[in-house]
Amino acid sequence: MAEVKTTCREELLAKLREDPVWDVVVIGGGATGAGIAVDAASRGLKTVVLEAQDFSSGTSSRSTKLIHGGVRYMKNPRDWGLVREALKERRILIKNAPHLVHSKPFILPCYKKGEREFYTIGLGIYSAMTYGGYNIGHTSSLSREDTLMRLPGVKPEGLMGGVQFFDGQFDDARLDVALIRTAYEHGAVPLNYMPVVGVTREGGMIRSVTAKDKETGEEFVIRTKMVFNAAGAWVDPIRRMVDPDASTLVRVSRGSHILLDKSFMPGDTGMLIPKTRDGRVLFAIPWHGMLLVGTTDVEQKEADFDPKVSDAEIDFMIETASGYLEKPITRADVKASFAGLRPLFNPQATGSAGSTAKVSREHAVIPEFGNMITVTGGKWTAYRKMAEHAMLVATLRHLIPPRLCVTKDLPIFCDPNWDHAALEIEAEAGDAADEKVVQFALYARDHEFARTPEDVLFRRLRLGQMNEARTNALLPKIAAAFGLPVEECCCADEACTCEEGKCECEKAECECKAEVCEAEVCECKAEEKAEAASVEAEKVIDVEVVEEKPAEEAEQKK
Numbered sequence: 001m002a003e004v005k006t007t008c009r010e011e012l013l014a015k016l017r018e019d020p021v022w023d024v025v026v027i028g029g030g031a032t033g034a035g036i037a038v039d040a041a042s043r044g045l046k047t048v049v050l051e052a053q054d055f056s057s058g059t060s061s062r063s064t065k066l067i068h069g070g071v072r073y074m075k076n077p078r079d080w081g082l083v084r085e086a087l088k089e090r091r092i093l094i095k096n097a098p099h100l101v102h103s104k105p106f107i108l109p110c111y112k113k114g115e116r117e118f119y120t121i122g123l124g125i126y127s128a129m130t131y132g133g134y135n136i137g138h139t140s141s142l143s144r145e146d147t148l149m150r151l152p153g154v155k156p157e158g159l160m161g162g163v164q165f166f167d168g169q170f171d172d173a174r175l176d177v178a179l180i181r182t183a184y185e186h187g188a189v190p191l192n193y194m195p196v197v198g199v200t201r202e203g204g205m206i207r208s209v210t211a212k213d214k215e216t217g218e219e220f221v222i223r224t225k226m227v228f229n230a231a232g233a234w235v236d237p238i239r240r241m242v243d244p245d246a247s248t249l250v251r252v253s254r255g256s257h258i259l260l261d262k263s264f265m266p267g268d269t270g271m272l273i274p275k276t277r278d279g280r281v282l283f284a285i286p287w288h289g290m291l292l293v294g295t296t297d298v299e300q301k302e303a304d305f306d307p308k309v310s311d312a313e314i315d316f317m318i319e320t321a322s323g324y325l326e327k328p329i330t331r332a333d334v335k336a337s338f339a340g341l342r343p344l345f346n347p348q349a350t351g352s353a354g355s356t357a358k359v360s361r362e363h364a365v366i367p368e369f370g371n372m373i374t375v376t377g378g379k380w381t382a383y384r385k386m387a388e389h390a391m392l393v394a395t396l397r398h399l400i401p402p403r404l405c406v407t408k409d410l411p412i413f414c415d416p417n418w419d420h421a422a423l424e425i426e427a428e429a430g431d432a433a434d435e436k437v438v439q440f441a442l443y444a445r446d447h448e449f450a451r452t453p454e455d456v457l458f459r460r461l462r463l464g465q466m467n468e469a470r471t472n473a474l475l476p477k478i479a480a481a482f483g484l485p486v487e488e489c490c491c492a493d494e495a496c497t498c499e500e501g502k503c504e505c506e507k508a509e510c511e512c513k514a515e516v517c518e519a520e521v522c523e524c525k526a527e528e529k530a531e532a533a534s535v536e537a538e539k540v541i542d543v544e545v546v547e548e549k550p551a552e553e554a555e556q557k558k
Contacts, residue, residue, distance in 0.1 A: 002416040006446050007184060013213070013220075015189050021223045022046045023400060025209055027196050027238055028230035030060035031172075031380050034179035035387035035407075036228050041186035042410055043391070043403040048222060049180065049188060050211050052195035054455045056176035058305075059232055060380065061459055062340030064257065064295050065287055067093055067101050067168030067381045069129065071272065072281045074122055082362060084129045089382040090168045091134035097170075097412040100178060103136040104169040104285070106270040107151045107162045109324055116141055116161045119274065123165045137166025153265035155326050169270075169285065172380065173459040174420060177448055179383075181413040192449055194220075199227075199241045205370035206242065215451070226399040228390060229374040233303040233343040242369045249366070250376055251346035252301075256309040256339040257294030258317050259466060264291050264325055264333075273324055282320050288424060288462055290335065293321050300341055309337040338465055345377035365390045371399050384408070418443065424461050427470060434477055437461070441478040453478035 024040045026033045029051030040047045051057075069087040073079035093101045108123070110116040120141045127139040140163070147154065147162035154162075180190045191211070197219070198210035208223045231238045239246040265271065270285040278297070285292045296313045314334060322328045345364040363378030363386050375390050384407050394400045423440055426433045444450035444460040453475045458464030464471045476486045 004415060004417060004447050005185070007181075007449050008446070009191075009449075009451075012189050012191055016048065016191070016220055016222065019046060021225065022048050023225050024048070024228065025050065025222055025224040025226070026228045026230055027209070028232060029055040029176075029180060029190065029192060030058055030230070030232055031056075031176060031179075031383040032232070032375050032378075032386065033228070033230035034060075034176050034183065035383035036230055036375070036390055037183035037188050037190065038179055038186070038410070039384075039387040039391050039405060039407050040228075040400075041183045041188035042406050043400075044187075045400060045403075047183065047188040048224070049183065049190040050194045050196055050209070050222075051190070051192045052214075054192045054451065054459060055180050055190070055449060056173040056459050057455075059340035059342065060176045061173035061465075062255075062257075062338050063172045063380055064255070064283055065169055065172055065285065065292060066283070067170050069126065069167075069381070070379065071123070071126060071165075071167075074126055080129070083126070085385060086379060086381045087126075087130045088134050089385050091130065091136065092384065092408055093170070093381070094136065094168060096410060097175060097178065097414075099414045100175045100412070101168055101170040103166050104270055105137065105150075105164055105166055105268075106272050106283075107142065107147060107154075107164050108272045108274055109147060109151065109154050109162045110160050111158045113160070115274075116163060119163045123163050127165060136168065139163065139165045150267065151265070151269050151271060152267045153263075153326055154271065155324055164269075165272075167270075168381075169287070171420075171462065173462065175412070177459060178413045178415075180449065181415075182410070185413060190449065192455075193451055196238065196241070201242055201369065206372055226371040226373070226394060228394075229372055232376070233341045235343065235374050235376050239368070239372075239374060242372065249345060249364070249374065250343045252299070252303045253342040253344055254298045254300040254307050254313075254339050255295040255342055256298070256313040256317070257292055257337065258309070258314060258334045259287075259336040260291040260293060260329060260333055261335065262286065262289055262291055264327055264329065271324065273320060276316075276320050278316075282317065284321055284324075288421070288466055289428070290466055293317050297342075303341060307339040307341055309339045313339075336466060336468065343376050363389075365393050367393055367397055373399075415447070417447075420461060424463060427461070427463055427474070428467060431473075434474065437474055438477055438481045442481055445482065453482065453484070 023045040024047045026037050026047065026049045029049050033049055037047055037049045067090045069083040069090065073083050094103065108119050110119065120139065123139045127135065142150065142162040142164055144159050144161050147159060148156060151162065184190055193214040194211045195214065196209050197212045199206055200208045206227050208221050209227060210219055210221050212219045229235050229238045233250060233252050236246065236248055236250055265284055265286065268286055270283060273282040276282050280297060283294060294317065296316060298313065300307060314337060318329045364376055366374040368374060373390055373394055375386065378386055388405045388407065391405060395402050418440060423436065427437050441453065441456040444456050448460050450456050450460055454464065456478055457471050457474060479486050
């Protein structure tokens with residue numbers, strides 16, 4: 001194996017204890033926080049990242065897996081600037097992280113007269129916005145025969161042709177972990193399972209933040225020159241630690257997805273459904289050997305830490321996708337589902353009415369409380385540009401020294417020791433691959449900040465989002481390798497799996513579905529479930545970001 005620097009937690013905590021004052025504290029370890037951490041650390045700033053759960057445990061691992069400009073924004077010319085910036089960032093990401101981001105062909109099938117010509121023009125403009133070296137493929141009009149050949153599984157009845165275009169696809173959780181690792185390579189101290197529990201403010205400035213290690217209970221008072229609040233849907237609770245009367249900035253929208261067997265669309269080309277009954281678009285995309293369908297846009301009144309996909313959303317996605325597929329989808333065909341929360345910048349969020357689909361996806365960079373900058377809103381695709389914007393605002397307010405941004409040409413960390421996609425395919429095969437997965441889990445613990453079996457299976461690998469049976473089989477084996485109690489791993493979820501097919505439960509029901517536990521008997525206690533639920537309730541969901549005009553104006557002033 002190639003030598004890769006370890007990410008020993010004790011060494012990171014020792015640095016936290018040793019350094020008296022930090023240049024930057026970043027709250028949140030999703031797309032926004034990771035992007036800011038990379039930018040700050042690569043400028044030579046002493047940087048700490050504090051994440052309440054695992055890196056990318058929230059929205060940043062629950063996206064539609066697209067690095068794109070946003071096809072649906074093309075219908076409004078006022079949004080074309082946003083699309084253009086995102087397309088530029090797409091090309092930069094493909095250059096800096098080719099191991100995680102790649103070009104993906106899509107076809108929009110057409111069933112009505114004039115549709116093919118109409119969408120060829122619109123998607124042609126979308127492609128043309130990549131002028132200046134940012135194109136990754138050209139738009140083309142397809143005949144009925146070409147569409148059927150390139151998009152196997154599409155409904156042939158009434159098909160008149162299609163339009164092919166290209167966008168970017170990525171592994172969202174892996175990219176986030178790679179960004180955290182990139183920040184670490186440049187001297188940052190990233191700590192997951194380290195929620196912020198308090199803020200000290202003196203003389204109109206934040207002097208320190210207090211964080212609590214969820215593994216040991218130890219509290220750390222971290223003195224800092226400035227704070228970036230990148231806590232996603234929870235930026236407002238962080239702000240209210242500073243000022244209990246702080247206004248509401250964020251309106252939360254839920255985006256849900258379902259996973260189907262690849263047989264519904266066996267090719268490698270994705271499909272764009274151009275118009276749903278709620279006026280949005282829907283994607284069906286090959287992903288990790290399955291078919292990913294999404295997304296929805298439903299207002300979420302309460303920012304749950306583990307949002308669930310509603311029955312209505314599942315029905316909506318099944319109905320919409322079935323209208324374009326040769327083989328209709330049933331509820332029994334849904335292998336898995338997941339949802340993430342979009343933190344939409346909406347200063348009038350309290351009591352807001354109307355669809356969240358109409359709320360702007362632009363990001364906001366808000367300096368407040370003397371030396372805190374809150375960042376919210378936007379899209380995964382332009383996280384780098386958003387981080388550059390946030391650092392510019394910090395520089396203009398004299399919170400950090402003026403230094404050049406280098407992230408446009410900064411390669412994102414690539415681990416030479418593991419082919420994660422190949423490992424996932426092998427792991428699907430069964431018990432013969434278990435030992436390799438356990439070996440990787442130990443490697444991820446020592447080199448990728450993984451602390452729990454779930455960190456490995458849901459975010460360093462993606463089995464947790466795709467194959468429940470294999471995940472349940474592997475969880476106790478990884479727990480044993482980590483030196484964690486197997487009982488806790490088995491009972492972390494609603495299902496408890498035991499070797500003998502029996503389970504003694506004192507205060508809670510427990511259903512045994514497979515014979516995978518190391519122990520003969522698994523004892524599930526209500527207290528253990530309550531503790532697991534409490535851990536989930538402390539998640540910080542990540543943010544997705546997009547550049548907006550104030551950054552350009554600030555750059556001109558500079």
